[in-house]
Amino acid sequence: MSDSTDEVRAYTVRLELVDEPGELLRALHPIADNGGNLLSIFHERGNLTPRGHIPVEVDLEATPERFEEIVDALREAGINVIQAGADHYSESLTIVLSGHIVDSDLSNTLSRIRETTDATVTDLSLSAPEGTEDVSSARLRLATEEGETDSTLVALRDIAAEKELRLVEPLAAGDGA
Amino acid sequence: MRLAVLGAGAVGAAVAELAADYGHTVTALADSSSAAVDADGIDVATALESKRTDSVVGGDDPQDALDGEYDVLVEATPTTLGDAQPGFGHVRTALERNRHVVLANKGPVAERYAEVRELEAESDGQVLFEATVGGAMPVLSTIADFDSDHITAARGVLNGTANFILTRMAAEGLDYEHVLAEAQDLGVAETDPAFDVEGTDAALKCIIVANVLAGNGREYTLDDAEVQGIEDIPGSALDLATEDGRTVRLIGEVTPQGEVRVGPRLIPENGTLAVTGTENIVQLETEHAGQLNISGRGAGGPETASAVLADVGRLPER
Numbered sequence: 307m308s309d310s311t312d313e314v315r316a317y318t319v320r321l322e323l324v325d326e327p328g329e330l331l332r333a334l335h336p337i338a339d340n341g342g343n344l345l346s347i348f349h350e351r352g353n354l355t356p357r358g359h360i361p362v363e364v365d366l367e368a369t370p371e372r373f374e375e376i377v378d379a380l381r382e383a384g385i386n387v388i389q390a391g392a393d394h395y396s397e398s399l400t401i402v403l404s405g406h407i408v409d410s411d412l413s414n415t416l417s418r419i420r421e422t423t424d425a426t427v428t429d430l431s432l433s434a435p436e437g438t439e440d441v442s443s444a445r446l447r448l449a450t451e452e453g454e455t456d457s458t459l460v461a462l463r464d465i466a467a468e469k470e471l472r473l474v475e476p477l478a479a480g481d482g483a
Numbered sequence: 484m485r486l487a488v489l490g491a492g493a494v495g496a497a498v499a500e501l502a503a504d505y506g507h508t509v510t511a512l513a514d515s516s517s518a519a520v521d522a523d524g525i526d527v528a529t530a531l532e533s534k535r536t537d538s539v540v541g542g543d544d545p546q547d548a549l550d551g552e553y554d555v556l557v558e559a560t561p562t563t564l565g566d567a568q569p570g571f572g573h574v575r576t577a578l579e580r581n582r583h584v585v586l587a588n589k590g591p592v593a594e595r596y597a598e599v600r601e602l603e604a605e606s607d608g609q610v611l612f613e614a615t616v617g618g619a620m621p622v623l624s625t626i627a628d629f630d631s632d633h634i635t636a637a638r639g640v641l642n643g644t645a646n647f648i649l650t651r652m653a654a655e656g657l658d659y660e661h662v663l664a665e666a667q668d669l670g671v672a673e674t675d676p677a678f679d680v681e682g683t684d685a686a687l688k689c690i691i692v693a694n695v696l697a698g699n700g701r702e703y704t705l706d707d708a709e710v711q712g713i714e715d716i717p718g719s720a721l722d723l724a725t726e727d728g729r730t731v732r733l734i735g736e737v738t739p740q741g742e743v744r745v746g747p748r749l750i751p752e753n754g755t756l757a758v759t760g761t762e763n764i765v766q767l768e769t770e771h772a773g774q775l776n777i778s779g780r781g782a783g784g785p786e787t788a789s790a791v792l793a794d795v796g797r798l799p800e801r
Binding site for chain 1: 638715716717718719720722723724726727729731734736746747748749750756
């Protein structure tokens with residue numbers, strides 16, 4: 307399995323910052339310095355944690371090994387990491403759906419994914435070279451909690467079957483992970 | 484060793500042609516309606532020429548080939564599903580006569596594995612079938628060397644036709660029908676490509692691997708596999724995959740839970756499994772040694788024949 311640990315994954319880290327100038331920048335350095343790729347920062351100004359700090363949610367991509375180093379570096383820098391535990395890691399899952407994507411109501415398909423899984427659609431690309439009336443394809447990236455990939459795929463298979471769409475799943479094992 | 488070769492298609496003919504090169508004598512070559520049989524060795528070139536010009540291998544009856552003098556029966560008749568006949572019957576006859584059997588025909592070990600093993604247990608002959616999985620690639624012998632108990636899963640690209648089509652679709656942005664027609668012109672795809680593009684051929688190979696990995700445990704047949712083909716994958720699906728650094732391949736899997744699944748999967752474009760053209764690959768997940776990758780030519784007459792003849796070389800003298 308050593309090969310698959312080289313795979314870059316998406317993670318979510320929740321931090322608690324003291325409300326002082328420069329704190330956010332100081333929190334981001336350990337991520338960038340250790341090879342993490344920042345995806346998004348949600349700075350919840352206005353919200354305070356019970357200790358009077360500001361919660362910040364950071365999405366980043368890194369290999370599992372580098373992610374461990376990032377969390378260690380954050381803690382060494384005195385930044386309070388509230389959630390980086392396994393339960394809160396998010397895994398990214400990419401699928402392709404083909405068929406009458408638009409005619410079968412794309413927005414309803416997305417709602418169904420939201421309703422029946424714990425996954426969040428983080429990216430969507432549509433390719434309809436023959437026009438939306440004809441067969442087209444959509445690539446979806448979903449974020450799921452670790453360990454939820456299989457159950458998410460089961461739900462996606464059901465939705466695809468019901469809408470008569472062709473689902474191309476990611477190879478979950480080995481070098482495809 | 485003396486070989487009786489049943490089946491005179493691309494594989495059977497290549498086995499007969501190459502046998503002498505491996506130090507063996509062909510005592511019979513048969514197709515479904517005719518045979519050339521001689522206990523001292525047939526003239527292979529004459530028999531194959533006769534097959535080409537007159538559509539008969541020789542003046543003998545195919546049954547004489549099965550009942551004649553040989554140490555190893557090479558079963559290279561077309562793969563059939565369900566009862567796997569007539570291949571299974573040929574295996575039975577040879578084993579009951581205490582002869583060895585080398586299979587290129589997938590039917591008997593994909594559809595009636597337990598029965599083949601029972602017949603083998605009661606015989607002085609042995610059954611080997613390296614050529615049934617991945618043509619020239621040493622997949623089953625590697626599993627045997629590693630010991631199936633220490634291999635937890637297997638996955639790979641096991642059909643060259645489907646892989647060729649997906650590779651061309653991704654590279655040229657063409658649609659399935661267009662590339663299929665091209666593959667048929669090149670002789671990569673059969674006139675009736677269903678067996679390859681619907682995933683059946685890859686599934687049979689996975690079933691055989693699953694049977695070998697399960698040892699004397701669960702017996703698998705084609706009905707145990709979850710199979711999807713590539714016929715309805717549009718070019719736009721491949722475009723979207725490529726845009727994201729991925730590609731689509733028809734992947735067969737035997738999972739650690741013992742499920743057999745075949746279908747188009749998204750994999751990293753530059754990953755190990757993304758072989759191109761008609762190349763095949765099998766990735767074994769070992770218990771103590773990480774992943775083992777075996778790639779090479781998964782089909783073709785001389786390629787498959789070399790796996791058959793490697794099996795013959797593994798058999799003990801009778």
